[in-house]
Amino acid sequence: MTNDSKISLEVIDIHKDYAGRPLLDGVSLDARQGETLCLLGESGSGKSTLLRIIAGLETPEAGRIFWRGEDVSQVPVHLRGFGLMFQDYALFPHLNVYENVAFGLRMQKLVEAELRQRANEALAQVHLEDFTHRSVRELSGGEQQRVALARTIASRPRLIMLDEPLGALDRTLKTELLAEIRALLRATRVPAIYVTHDQEEAFSLADRILILHGGRIIQGGTPAQVYRRPVDAWVARFLGQTNLVAGKVITTTPLVIRTPLGDLSSAEPPCADRSVGDEVTVLLRAAGFEEGASRSPNRLAGVVEDSRFQGNDYKVTLRCDGRIRLAFHTAETFTISEPVQFSIKPEDVLCLSKPQGMRL
Amino acid sequence: MRSARTASQRLTSLLLWALPLAFLAVFYVYPLAAVIGQAFRMPPGDGGQHIWAVVWKPLRFTVLQASLSTLLTLLVGMPAAAVMARFKFPGKRLLRVLTTLPFILPTVVVAAGFNALLGPRGWVNLALMGLFNLTDPPVQFLNSLGAILLAHVFYNTTIVLRVVGSEWSRLDTRLADSARTLGATPWRVLCKVTLPLLKQPILAATALVFLFNFTSFGVILLLGGAGFATLEVEIATRALNLLDFRSAAVLSLVQLLCTLMITLGYQRVGRGRVISLTPRISGENDRKPVTWMERLWVGVVVLVVVILLVTPLVALAARSVTKLEPDRGERGGFTPRITLAYYQELFTNRRQSIFYVPPIQAVANSFLIASIVVVISLVLGFITAYRLQSGGWARRAFDVLVMLPMGTSAVTLGLGFILVFGRVIMTLGIGFWLVPLAHSLVAYPFVVRTLQPAVAAIPPRLKQAASVLGASPWQVWYRVELPILKRAAMVSAIFAFTISMGEFGATTFLARPEYPTLPVAIYRFISQPGALNYGQAMAMSTILLMVCAASIALLERLEQGEA
Numbered sequence: 068m069t070n071d072s073k074i075s076l077e078v079i080d081i082h083k084d085y086a087g088r089p090l091l092d093g094v095s096l097d098a099r100q101g102e103t104l105c106l107l108g109e110s111g112s113g114k115s116t117l118l119r120i121i122a123g124l125e126t127p128e129a130g131r132i133f134w135r136g137e138d139v140s141q142v143p144v145h146l147r148g149f150g151l152m153f154q155d156y157a158l159f160p161h162l163n164v165y166e167n168v169a170f171g172l173r174m175q176k177l178v179e180a181e182l183r184q185r186a187n188e189a190l191a192q193v194h195l196e197d198f199t200h201r202s203v204r205e206l207s208g209g210e211q212q213r214v215a216l217a218r219t220i221a222s223r224p225r226l227i228m229l230d231e232p233l234g235a236l237d238r239t240l241k242t243e244l245l246a247e248i249r250a251l252l253r254a255t256r257v258p259a260i261y262v263t264h265d266q267e268e269a270f271s272l273a274d275r276i277l278i279l280h281g282g283r284i285i286q287g288g289t290p291a292q293v294y295r296r297p298v299d300a301w302v303a304r305f306l307g308q309t310n311l312v313a314g315k316v317i318t319t320t321p322l323v324i325r326t327p328l329g330d331l332s333s334a335e336p337p338c339a340d341r342s343v344g345d346e347v348t349v350l351l352r353a354a355g356f357e358e359g360a361s362r363s364p365n366r367l368a369g370v371v372e373d374s375r376f377q378g379n380d381y382k383v384t385l386r387c388d389g390r391i392r393l394a395f396h397t398a399e400t401f402t403i404s405e406p407v408q409f410s411i412k413p414e415d416v417l418c419l420s421k422p423q424g425m426r427l
Numbered sequence: 428m429r430s431a432r433t434a435s436q437r438l439t440s441l442l443l444w445a446l447p448l449a450f451l452a453v454f455y456v457y458p459l460a461a462v463i464g465q466a467f468r469m470p471p472g473d474g475g476q477h478i479w480a481v482v483w484k485p486l487r488f489t490v491l492q493a494s495l496s497t498l499l500t501l502l503v504g505m506p507a508a509a510v511m512a513r514f515k516f517p518g519k520r521l522l523r524v525l526t527t528l529p530f531i532l533p534t535v536v537v538a539a540g541f542n543a544l545l546g547p548r549g550w551v552n553l554a555l556m557g558l559f560n561l562t563d564p565p566v567q568f569l570n571s572l573g574a575i576l577l578a579h580v581f582y583n584t585t586i587v588l589r590v591v592g593s594e595w596s597r598l599d600t601r602l603a604d605s606a607r608t609l610g611a612t613p614w615r616v617l618c619k620v621t622l623p624l625l626k627q628p629i630l631a632a633t634a635l636v637f638l639f640n641f642t643s644f645g646v647i648l649l650l651g652g653a654g655f656a657t658l659e660v661e662i663a664t665r666a667l668n669l670l671d672f673r674s675a676a677v678l679s680l681v682q683l684l685c686t687l688m689i690t691l692g693y694q695r696v697g698r699g700r701v702i703s704l705t706p707r708i709s710g711e712n713d714r715k716p717v718t719w720m721e722r723l724w725v726g727v728v729v730l731v732v733v734i735l736l737v738t739p740l741v742a743l744a745a746r747s748v749t750k751l752e753p754d755r756g757e758r759g760g761f762t763p764r765i766t767l768a769y770y771q772e773l774f775t776n777r778r779q780s781i782f783y784v785p786p787i788q789a790v791a792n793s794f795l796i797a798s799i800v801v802v803i804s805l806v807l808g809f810i811t812a813y814r815l816q817s818g819g820w821a822r823r824a825f826d827v828l829v830m831l832p833m834g835t836s837a838v839t840l841g842l843g844f845i846l847v848f849g850r851v852i853m854t855l856g857i858g859f860w861l862v863p864l865a866h867s868l869v870a871y872p873f874v875v876r877t878l879q880p881a882v883a884a885i886p887p888r889l890k891q892a893a894s895v896l897g898a899s900p901w902q903v904w905y906r907v908e909l910p911i912l913k914r915a916a917m918v919s920a921i922f923a924f925t926i927s928m929g930e931f932g933a934t935t936f937l938a939r940p941e942y943p944t945l946p947v948a949i950y951r952f953i954s955q956p957g958a959l960n961y962g963q964a965m966a967m968s969t970i971l972l973m974v975c976a977a978s979i980a981l982l983e984r985l986e987q988g989e990a
Binding site for chain 2: 119122123124143144145146148149150151153155157159160161162170171173174175218222
């Protein structure tokens with residue numbers, strides 16, 4: 068346990084098996100007051116299970132959960148005061164919209180006047196004031212999502228957890244609701260854990276992103292930190308950065324890596340555990356493309372395979388060295404099959420450690 | 428901490444298993460074992476000769492009447508199934524509700540209904556006597572094989588209608604259409620395409636109808652009379668009139684083996700087919716009758732079904748409020764009139780009455796017993812339905828055990844109770860409880876069948892969502908699960924109540940003279956001579972009919988609420 072007074076939730080070394088295999092293999096995390104954590108991982112990585120363990124719906128094989136320094140691992144679900152919004156909303160079919168939202172308040176045995184005020188307040192926050200007496204079965208997906216959200220925040224939990232709350236919705240609705248959720252979470256000022264496999268959702272909501280992979284949290288940090296400096300090739304690829312090339316370190320100061328594309332210089336600061344001869348993975352940032360032979364030491368050549376307009380810029384896919392495919396954002400389009408000379412700034416060349424057994 | 432919790436959970440789980448298991452062990456397995464034990468207790472020197480003589484005649488008649496009844500039922504039921512599956516016509520919904528009646532009507536009511544229509548004091552005979560100035564009733568309906576067969580057709584047509592009809596309505600009409608385009612006549616389409624496709628439901632319906640006819644008790648006793656003894660009736664006669672428990676037990680054993688074989692046969696062809704109470708016949712494949720031939724066909728079939736189902740019941744209700752014969756000493760100047768005299772008579776305790784109590788007491792007893800049955804069977808049913816959620820071999824074994832009482836005849840059950848609790852029956856106070864316990868045993872499988880799918884259908888997420896919102900396990904059940912299960916619980920309660928109100932087979936064995944139930948009272952009154960006794964039997968049957976009608980109306984409303 069840390070003595071940091073701002074830490075609200077502390078999850079320590081959670082182990083959980085699923086079908087005889089470790090699903091969570093020593094997960095630890097903490098959440099500070101008012102902070103939104105995004106737990107990002109592939110489907111089946113155990114993110115939802117971790118939420119359910121924190122909520123008390125499942126018992127881990129090992130591990131502890133603390134709230135403000137107090138061990139709550141043995142506290143039953145209904146006394147933990149943690150809110151959890153389920154992926155499929157789990158609205159009570161026998162209750163109308165208002166009674167769904169009021170459910171948690173009734174459990175707190177509030178007096179009727181206060182209960183009504185708080186339920187209506189929550190409904191107003193999700194813009195469902197006019198839906199109070201509707202049956203939840205008549206609602207659209209987006210409306211159901213809002214009811215679930217109102218139900219979760221109405222009882223003012225000390226921690227809010229959201230399990231892929233936008234998973235079932237279409238894109239336009241997603242963007243709209245994402246903004247609402249962000250505003251709501253900011254207003255509640257309690258820590259929130261948001262589980263998703265969609266990096267866009269995570270980037271637009273999170274104060275801090277935690278990436279869950281192989282039963283462990285392999286990287287954590289602000290969205291910018293994580294995106295700019297993925298800890299390994301798996302994270303880079305998971306975040307949609309696919310310009311990955313295997314290589315070997317040939318000098319450490321300055322850092323130069325030998326790859327099938329040629330020797331690439333990186334502007335990364337020297338690092339103690341990097342030595343000559345290390346097998347590494349090089350990530351070329353998609354934004355680091357410069358056409359023509361500039362002063363950059365990283366001069367490359369390729370053939371244009373595809374060029375696609377995507378709003379602000381073009382996404383150009385190049386085939387280099389016959390079989391390596393790289394994609395870049397460019398201001399201008401290129402003709403397909405045209406040979407291109409280009410270079411990458413050393414700042415946009417990252418040297419990542421190579422995960423065990425991973426093929427590029 | 429964790430191990431302590433699982434230990435207490437295990438204990439709760441064990442206790443919850445224990446209650447229905449103990450109930451089944453004490454009130455089902457033990458009495459049944461007693462019956463089987465009794466059957467094998469051969470007196471020394473007695474070969475198989477005597478036993479064979481006891482068994483052979485009732486067995487032969489049981490098989491004969493069951494076969495004939497089944498054949499007739501198919502003859503009426505198949506055209507009805509075709510019409511219900513293929514045509515749209517006004518009043519179809521009402522007809523569908525009508526066909527629910529036989530599922531729920533007690534045998535005594537049906538028997539009384541046919542009696543009111545065709546019996547010696549029934550409408551038909553009284554009308555004929557009045558018309559032709561006869562002194563004796565011309566139609567000899569009671570105590571004939573025809574009466575038994577007609578009542579069985581009344582009961583079981585609905586099974587053919589449901590099992591075959593619902594499957595028929597789901598048949599792809601394009602199959603028949605393509606056969607027609609290939610040159611087949613409608614008759615050949617029926618024989619070569621439709622019926623072969625319906626083979627499985629037809630076999631299942633046949634097996635089920637045969638089983639019900641085979642174990643029929645009240646109908647045979649009330650309409651067949653002394654001349655016609657099936658295994659079921661013979662068990663009751665041997666045990667109750669002759670106190671020959673050994674022969675009764677042997678008959679029960681034979682009966683058990685037969686029903687077991689029929690049930691196995693049904694399961695082979697039915698493959699666990701579940702007959703829903705009010706199946707939604709999907710409206711896709713039905714159409715309005717177009718040609719006059721089709722209209723005639725639909726009209727005739729619907730008319731036959733309606734006459735079959737409605738006339739006995741209308742006759743019964745009407746007969747209970749009309750005085751058609753003069754009372755004793757009221758010879759001259761009698762005019763038939765509408766009267767509530769028979770109902771008023773239920774409140775008086777006549778000296779010549781066969782009871783120690785006014786007949787209305789039987790009505791009160793039945794309501795009281797039925798209420799107790801609702802409580803017992805729902806408590807046990809709820810526990811069982813929840814227990815059946817957890818998987819494993821115990822669950823599968825329990826699944827079978829729960830359904831066993833359904834395949835055991837009520838009379839066998841009654842005999843088992845007598846053998847095991849015979850002395851208790853004589854004890855005032857405790858003896859009373861045997862009737863509601865036996866009824867609960869009969870109702871229990873139905874309750875489990877209704878509750879279990881409803882319990883299984885509640886998504887676990889709902890319960891979890893409730894506990895995350897601060898609901899304790901008890902609150903989760905009370906505030907989330909119970910409201911969702913309300914409909915299924917109501918349906919089970921209505922079933923349990925109605926089953927208890929009408930139960931006759933087991934009650935014949937167990938009811939104490941001073942605690943008669945409604946069906947027992949009806950049976951005794953209808954067997955007595957005299958217009959007043961007959962009228963009172965009619966009145967009580969009508970009360971029972973009204974209870975059943977109310978049940979069906981409630982069930983329909985629940986069904987509507989669901990849609």
